[in-house]
Amino acid sequence: MKLGIIGLGYWGPNIVRNAIMNPEITRVVCCDRDPERLGNIQRTFSTVETCADADVLLQDSEIDAVAIITPVFAHYDLAKKALLAGKHILVEKPFMSTVQQAEEILELAEKHQRIVMVDHTFIFTPAVRKIKELYQSGVLGDLYYFDSVRVNLGLFQRDVNVIWDLAPHDFSIMHHIIGKRPVSVRAMGSDHVGKGMEDVAYVHVEFENNLIAHFHVNWLSPVKVRRMLIAGTKKMVLYDDMENVEKVRVFDKGIDVNTREAEYQMLVNYRSGEMYSPVLDNTEALKALLQEFIDAIQENRQPLTSGQDGLEVVRILEATQVSIKNDSKKINL
Numbered sequence: 585m586k587l588g589i590i591g592l593g594y595w596g597p598n599i600v601r602n603a604i605m606n607p608e609i610t611r612v613v614c615c616d617r618d619p620e621r622l623g624n625i626q627r628t629f630s631t632v633e634t635c636a637d638a639d640v641l642l643q644d645s646e647i648d649a650v651a652i653i654t655p656v657f658a659h660y661d662l663a664k665k666a667l668l669a670g671k672h673i674l675v676e677k678p679f680m681s682t683v684q685q686a687e688e689i690l691e692l693a694e695k696h697q698r699i700v701m702v703d704h705t706f707i708f709t710p711a712v713r714k715i716k717e718l719y720q721s722g723v724l725g726d727l728y729y730f731d732s733v734r735v736n737l738g739l740f741q742r743d744v745n746v747i748w749d750l751a752p753h754d755f756s757i758m759h760h761i762i763g764k765r766p767v768s769v770r771a772m773g774s775d776h777v778g779k780g781m782e783d784v785a786y787v788h789v790e791f792e793n794n795l796i797a798h799f800h801v802n803w804l805s806p807v808k809v810r811r812m813l814i815a816g817t818k819k820m821v822l823y824d825d826m827e828n829v830e831k832v833r834v835f836d837k838g839i840d841v842n843t844r845e846a847e848y849q850m851l852v853n854y855r856s857g858e859m860y861s862p863v864l865d866n867t868e869a870l871k872a873l874l875q876e877f878i879d880a881i882q883e884n885r886q887p888l889t890s891g892q893d894g895l896e897v898v899r900i901l902e903a904t905q906v907s908i909k910n911d912s913k914k915i916n917l
């Protein structure tokens with residue numbers, strides 16, 4: 585496969601490195617408007633070709649697919665042009681700036697029979713794959729809640745607030761594990777720089793059957809925290825992405841509700857069993873993600889993190905924005 589990669593800023597070079605290592609990718613053309621970034625990539629990876637103009641890259645009929653690794657405001661235009669030029673596309677998170685843009689791109693892809701994949705990187709991590717497996721196989725039972733904290737100092741973005749920057753990771757993990765659309769979203773946040781971009785935010789999401797999810801994202805934290813609690817009726821999981829050894833811990837803890845007790849007695853019994861940490865392999869997520877993109881194209885099927893999954897995440901993101909602008913109003917999805 586011959587791959588074009590547009591955007592060589594902070595994240596793009598990671599995609600380039602993995603593309604070069606993939607034996608099925610025989611040609612990599614890297615594109616950025618910034619000549620310094622083009623020069624850097626050429627010096628670091630001598631086998632890549634470079635190009636300063638995305639339109640020129642898209643007119644190269646040899647290129648089968650394009651990875652769009654630019655800031656979100658540029659995703660829609662580049663994705664549209666790439667699809668019209670007959671390319672399959674891999675688009676960075678967040679997929680698009682609005683639900684309408686995402687729907688349009690999916691329609692266009694359908695019309696032109698092209699594959700759309702979104703880089704929801706975490707879905708390809710061994711930790712998230714293990715948690716999904718634990719939930720799907722019934723080990724966790726029914727879920728009570730999903731709770732995530734993703735905080736650090738910066739990096740302040742110019743075009744999006746902290747929710748659009750950090751929460752796509754959490755929303756995509758939640759969407760992947762639970763596999764259902766939430767019924768409502770509420771969000772609150774504040775901007776301490778005065779540019780109209782929230783840098784500290786809290787998002788509350790509700791599903792049917794009393795399942796709730798809560799997200800705290802923050803660019804103003806003195807420490808980096810990446811912690812997720814997923815509690816089920818049978819087992820509870822703590823996923824700490826900052827941990828090197830025991831990233832995922834499964835607790836046999838919970839409650840048993842005894843409805844036969846007399847009213848004046850305690851109805852809740854606590855269960856406090858063992859904890860174990862499953863062994864995880866150490867596959868690099870982006871390596872698995874690129875392979876999935878290639879396989880989906882060759883097999884002409886939807887990839888694991890499809891454009892539709894990207895749209896579902898954008899739907900929640902858009903709702904948080906409406907909620908914040910309306911005094912944390914509950915927005916039904």
Ligand SMILES: NC(=O)c1ccc[n+]([C@@H]2O[C@H](COP(=O)([O-])OP(=O)(O)OC[C@H]3O[C@@H](n4cnc5c(N)ncnc54)[C@H](O)[C@@H]3O)[C@@H](O)[C@H]2O)c1
Nearest residue numbers: 591592593594595616617638653654655656658676677705
């Ligand atoms: N999956 C992840 O874990 C992860 C991590 C970081 C960033 N991202 C995503 O990656 C994307 C890029 O983020 P970044 O931090 O690398 O941004 P960045 O600003 O560091 O780099 C973007 C690059 O794109 C180039 N560019 C923009 N428009 C262009 C165009 N039309 N033609 C050619 N070049 C163009 C810019 O010159 C710049 O070099 C964002 O969507 C971001 O959300 C994903």
